[in-house]
Amino acid sequence: MSTDLDIKVHHLTRVEGHGNIVVNMKQGVLEKARLEIVEAPRYFEAMLKGRSFHEAAIITSRICGICSLGHQITSLKATEQALGLEVSEQTVLLRKLLIHGATLQSNVLHAYFLAAPDFLGVGSVFPLVGSHPEIVKRALRMKRLANDIGDVVSGRAVHPITPVPGGFTRIPTEKELLEIRRRLIEDMVPDYLATVDTLQALAEAIPDFTRETEYISLRSDHDYALYDGDICSTDAGRVDTADYLGMTNEFIVPHSTSKHCKVSRSSYMVGALARWNNNHDKLCDTALNAAGALGLEPNCHNPYMNTIAQVVEAGHCAMDSVAIIDRLLDDGLKNERPNQEPTRYGTGIGATEVPRGVLYHEYTYDRQGRVAAANCIIPTGQNLANIDDDMKALVPEIIDRSKQDITLMLEMLVRAYDPCISCSVHMLDVQFKE
Amino acid sequence: MTNASRTPSAESRDLYLPVMAAITDIRKMTEFETLYEITLPGGAELGHQPGQFVEVSLFGMGEAPFSVSSSPTRKGSFEMGVRRVGMLTDVMDRMQLGEKIGVRGPFGNGVPVEKFKGKDVLIVAGGIGLVPMRSMINYVLDNRGDFDRLIICYGARSDGELLFTDELKMWADDPRVEFHVTVDHGSTAWTGHTGVITTLIPGLDLDMPQTRVLVCGPPVMYRFVLLALRSKGVAEENIYMSLERRMKCGVGKCGHCQINSSYVCQDGPVYHYPDLKGLQEAL
């Protein structure tokens, strides 16, 4: 058994943002096992300070193009709470639809384009265009439809346009929604079932690794919590979102431009697997059947299964989108203008489940409706400590294997979290100095 | 005009559809300029006047105006001299014999040849300006009896950039032509006149009332040539000049080439100088 190991993956590929994997073992002692975040910080707080409430969501959605919708919706919720802006039921339904679209597209992208190449032993999705054209085309079709939900409802899937404080600047037409609905039923459902089949055949490539972990997500009594809910921890139970700071506890570590988090233990996990563990009872049958087929069980503590949990939840997003469209159309689309008359100026918190986990935005507005303080806590930042802990547990378990194998296992581990490094770095909490 | 809500369109035409014509000869003149011989389907005549231009189209690249460089007296095909400066001309530069280009035209008013008949013709051409002027030069040569003297002043930046070198020799040797050529910067091999084109003008022996002048060259050239001509005593009403603007249609619709009230593609490109003088945006 080798007792020395030195792994450095510079700018890990197929993840969003810039990170290095560093593992260092000397004479059997693990000195370092961590994900170093080297993404350049962008200092969003400098941009937010003093900006009008109209602009807060426009700016924060630029934290990350991958999660732009999640940031935008979370930002809007925080702003609305801070300014006392009520939104209509139609607005909430349209936002839920948007979140489904974004989650669906993100999960499909991750499973097919970023994770699948590992299962198939290739370096990227591009070789698959030649070797598995049907699979690639299916992935593109699913992604297109998911993005079209964003394009139709929010004007653009990346950096959405229409969602603004108090509502939407444009309401989709009935015709547009019916077309999305038709495609969900006629195209998405068969493609989803085929995806589950494909994955079933590959499931054995998923490493078997378990480490007991605290899982945190939102939880709601009404539905599979994405748009809102309480904070729910497998260790600590349910907590009001107002206490989000106590449920994150950010701290700075020298090897990362992003801050780390912890609650009951040295680390916790957020994301699809956390949602599954906390909320699987709220999933629709399509998703539960997929979970059965893919061997995903409640209380799963294998981080590599996060990709599977994403695929399972994608089925829920697709089917629940149909249900939401039906409700919108049954109620009749109303050409509402956004409600932008503040009733107070104070502090508001938004918490939303975005593809990579629970996201928090908090803003304080001054009496002119300008941002006086802002704080955002990003899912990937919350996962970083957990990734390091996983690595520390994993490396000794697989130390017998070749360095190449170990490196691949570590890369796959990080990718399974589907980290969004841009997010984790770009938005940091800040108390403005006056 | 106001009482007809329905307009008869019997006489209206397809203005924007090109005719596909073949490149039947390619002669590289310098590193940047190439002479193309273009043959219309069935060898049809273009039917142009000296000074007129055509819109050339290359699909995917767009269209650009080019002067017809051959004289209408030379039948069966026509020629264009093209300088490689950008998108469309780059692609033209790579084209092969036999390939097809789209052609619309001829457009523009051309040289008012009648005004030059029986007169001394002085042509002042700078750089690429010789390309359109060559049409007039050869027209005069082919109808030599209709005109009196033919005086050509041609300037290029260097001897390497002289166009139509074979023809320049012919003109120089032709007793019916008074040919003057100059280069701004001559190479060591250059034995001819050196200096900008205006330096040729003072030495000309002109019969003032009898002389009609045609000027074509880069925008900067006009002002200085005009000064030189006037100090030589050439009357403004005896000067004609050819202008260039960006054009999208060539038929007086798109508005791009408009100078005050004048459309270069309709009222030009050849202008009577007194008409231009009133147009502040022209020169």
Added chain:
Amino acid sequence: MVQYLLEDSRVVDFVSHLQACKTVYAPHRKGTSSFAFAPVDDPTAVVLDYNRTLHSVKKYFLPPTETLLSFDLRTNEFTESEIVPCDAVFLGVHSYDLRAVHKLDHNFRQENPEKNYLRRREEAAFVGVSFEPDAFHFSGSVGIGSRDSSGFDVFLTRIAAGYILTAHTPVGQELVDGFVMPEYTGDLPVPPGFKQHIYVPQDKLSEVFEHSYRNDVWLETAEKCVGCGTCNLVCPTCYCFNVEDTVEITIDGGSRARTWDGCMLRSFTEVAGGEVFREESAARQRHRVYRKFKYISDRTGEPWCVGCGRCNQACTAGISIVSIVNRLVNDYDREVVETA
């Protein structure tokens, strides 16, 4: 000419009646406070009392973007695009907009008659409606009254009870045939006045413009103007265009299209190495206004502005062509007439 009364309650029926004959285009609400011509689907959605539409009916004869031809890069061949005449009724057109169509007719007919425009245009029938001048209309100053019915096939004049309908052409007569209405014998109330005016006629304007090339108003306006081109693009008598080829992502073909362009846009006169012939915003503004009152007008004897007020209303910087012209007239009177 027989005058009929089209009561308010029967307008919808009248629209349906027209729809039975032909496709009908009419003003509809657009956005929060605007109007736009659109094909009529639901007759109740037609709005006849409107101030002005975003675009005039020009958009149907000279579409904002029009494919001229499509090409195949593999064979180097092209196919011309089909030009479909607008065999339709344009309902609810204001007098100035029809006059603008006549001006375009002139532009597209003179010298080189253009098939694309003229073919689209030839079958169109127009049902006009009078308008109530708002703060931006000034068509009265360029000889176009709010109830000017010249050139229309049918004209509707607003009165309290509805509209007085008159058919002016055989085509117009055919359009109303079979739609029974009572005759109208009452008086015609005095038309509402304009709130904006240019105080002199075109022949004097021609003289004024002769002397206004170097007026300070061009520079002063240029300080406010942001050069967005809006005034060109909303103008019913602007017709300049750009032509560009687009290639499909498959790189085996594409199309050539023309798109509305405008002389206020800096790149409009850009040539070699980025040189712009009308680089100064002031020179571009001058060119625009001269095109409306001088260049074409000197050839035709008519102003080429129809006083619709669109350019002023749509300008975010609030630049008014009426103020510019009146300023020129004042300066001319002061500097030229008084000193003479």
Added chain:
Amino acid sequence: MAKPRVGIFDFTGCEGCELNQLNFEDQLLDILGHVDIVEWREAMDGQVDELDIAFVEGSLSTPECITRIHEIRRKSKVLVALGACAVQGGVNAMKNTRPIEEVREEVYGDQKYLFPTLPALPLSAVVKVDFAVRGCPMTQIEFLKVFTSLVMGKAPIEPDSAVCVECKLKENECVVDKGMICLGPITRMGCGARCPTFGQYCNGCRGLVSAPNIEGMQEILVEKGLAMDEAWKRLQLYNANQLEGVQR
């Protein structure tokens, strides 16, 4: 003719532009038919030494970025800047409007020394940029235009008129008429007036036209109801670098 070899790179930005390239679901297979993508960290493993076309996203904001962009320029025949961050510095450049030390301290407190930073620069501040695809995120139709042009071996035409032009071509109701304040009049078109078309004001993401009348625009913003400092912030959102040194 061999297919052009293409690399895709990212610097400081949100990676939305890169994501947008994967969002060409309908065209991706055609795109891959015309070029070989040989380097793209976000989607594949591996690096190469020579490229025909490099598409580069993000602004330059650390010393390491500068070294890396020089390397990319050296190995690429054509370099295309993708998106507002790469073309203008993007939203990142707003931090340039405040003293950098102050900003770092706000974020990292006394541990700021751990993370070096520079003002956020557009690529063109450091290397020659051949072409640009503007927008935040980069405008997809423009990407396809630039892409087809490059594959055909011609220079893409860069639009230089205002977003208002496209708004007018679409006959949109001007959002100013709805009481909004729009930067369309001096923002470079090419997006099809995307935001006004969806009822929202243009926030200037595609950068300014080449000879903008900033003072005129400021006057409009103030006239429409923004305080001067707010008007200025609006303008700076995407164009802080372009406005540097401009009188307010």
